[in-house]
Amino acid sequence: MTRTGWIAAAVSTGFALIVGFGAGWWTQRAATDSPGPAPATQRPHPDDVEDRPETGFETVVVGLDETHDFGDGLTVNLSGFERGVEQGGVDPVTGQEGDLPYLSWTVEVANGGDKAVPTGLVTRSCSVGDPLRESGSPVLGESVNPPDSLDPGRSGSWDEDCWADEGDTQIQYTVEFHDQDFVPLYPPVTFAGTVD
Structure with missing residues (x-):
């Protein structure tokens, strides 16, 4: 080269x-x-009210002593309201600790229709006082889980409760049933009234 x-x-x-x-x-x-x-956005939890699918359902409001019929044989009602005090309780909503008063009751469901209905996927909320304020739940009952489903002619129940001072006589409890994809099956039902 x-x-x-x-x-x-x-x-x-x-x-x-x-x-x-x-x-x-x-x-x-x-x-x-x-x-x-951009990092992938986290999918919202189906329990977040803002992100639930639109169903067109409007909340049904009934009295504390009423039984609500969803129209296909499934009914729901509340019974056995009692007051108690949880020693060493913690209310995560208010941050209060100590001997905390609460209200407890039983939710009863029954299937008078001709088809099995799912009842295990349930969202619940409780508000107490005047004006109403959101209240947490101490979850003190012996049976706190709804039955998974109800066959025709069957009934079931579970225990509910929420923190409530002695002076909190107004209560509002909302329950909503969902399918396995967390889509509401029926309109939410709000039980509202006065408890001694």
Whole structure:
């Protein structure tokens, strides 16, 4: 190879190295400077009210001593309201600790229809006082889980409770039944009234 050929080859190789190094540096720099793809958003929990599917259902309000019939034979009612005090209780809603008063009751469901109905996926909420305020639940009952489903002619129940001071006579309890995809099956039912 002639001297001119060697020089041309060296210049060409040097240029290629510089371009290669520069491209690599630019790629690395761009990777650290760019924000990259946005992180995937977490799917909301189906229990979040704002993210539930639209069903067109409106909440049905009934008295504390009423039985609500959903129209296909499934009924729900409340019974056995009692007051108590939980020693060493903790209310996560208010942050109160100590000997805390509460209200307890039983939710009764029955299937008078001709098909089995799912009853195990339930959302519940409780408010007490005047004006009403949201209240947490101490979950003190012996049977706190709804039955998974009810066959025709069958009934079931579970225990409910919520923190309530002695002066809290107004109570509002809402229950809603869902299918396995957490889509509401019926309108939410709110039991509202006065407890001594």
